[in-house]
Amino acid sequence: MHIVHTEASCGWGGQEIRILTEAEGMLRRGHRVTLLCPPEARIFAEAEQRKIPVVALPIGRKRLPGVLALRRWLKAVPVDVINTHSSTDTWLVALASRLLAQPPPLVRTRHISASVPKNRLTRWLYQKATRHIVTTGEKLRLQLILENGYDPARITSVPTGMDTEYFVPGHRAARRAQLGIDANVLVIGIAATLRSWKGHEYLVQAFSRLSTRPSRLIILGDGPQRETLRRQIMELGLQDRVFMPGDQRDVLPWLQAMDIFVLPSYANEGVPQAIMQAMLCALPVVTTPVGSIGEIVTHDATGLLVRPKDAEELWQALERLAADASLRSRIGTQARQFALAHFGLDPMLDRMEKVFAGAMAGTRR
Structure with missing residues (x-):
């Protein structure tokens, strides 16, 4: 054809x-x-x-x-x-x-x-x-x-x-050394165009309340909300804990350096590729049941689902994962198994x- x-x-x-x-x-x-x-x-x-x-x-x-x-x-x-x-x-x-x-x-x-x-x-x-x-x-x-x-x-x-042979779990410490990230911090990340409906502002709010220390938030991507997010980060005094490396041609090294992946979208989603990539990398995902996300993320099995535009519920989910390494491992493993079976x-x-x-x-x- x-x-x-x-x-x-x-x-x-x-x-x-x-x-x-x-x-x-x-x-x-x-x-x-x-x-x-x-x-x-x-x-x-x-x-x-x-x-x-x-x-x-x-x-x-x-x-x-x-x-x-x-x-x-x-x-x-x-x-x-x-x-x-x-x-x-x-x-x-x-x-x-x-x-x-x-x-x-x-x-x-x-x-x-x-x-x-x-x-x-x-x-x-x-x-x-x-x-x-x-x-x-x-x-x-x-x-x-x-x-x-x-x-x-x-x-x-x-x-x-997805390319299931490319998106795989990696050696977290080695990736962090490569990217200049401390090996001993909890790393939460998001990879998405900086649009309002991707929910970055709610993630920053939730992260600002996280009790786990030390912790870092990595925001990958670029877009029209960049300056708005920068101002929010400054107002919350998070400039030393939140990093915005911009758009990345290859997100795999960053995914392999993370402990938790988040995408708190509140509109317009189909099945986000970033979530699929994170699941293939065996990351526990926190997201919302928007669009067709619920078709790949099952609460407490292949990820955690929270209400859209709810920074409180998002914070609670992050606290739960941050405090329990075994829960992160279980959900990440189940997410990868599901992804390998469905995302080829x-x-x-x-x-x-x-x-x-x-x-x-x-x-x-």
């Missing part, structure tokens, strides 16, 4: 990483893959670095030049299926397809749990212009069925796959191949 992915977003996070991971997997299986995105998007440079064929098009905004550019490209290049990932590129592809005599089937992947508008135009986009919808979790699939009334036969949940790359690629083939068969009919 010639599979084309489109991504209008210039941001960087799990969604963009999944696109590239899936593209690499399909290339290894012998398919032809092309990514279409704005030239200024980070995913453009990342695709080039990973040797994924990528074409720059002006599709970062919902404007006529993007529609026309997509139409020209799709008219000139034979495509079997086109997989869109954000609202903007989905609309642009759908409109460009209306201008083609034989457009490729459109598959729309939904990565987050934000509500889909309930209006006639959006319904046309999802139920007429789109051949099939993919969600990254079953709860996201049910949301579209129950809240929007979309056809369940045309929606498939395909969780993101091949199941994701198998399911996406089936979705794409089905979309193509629908076109032939």
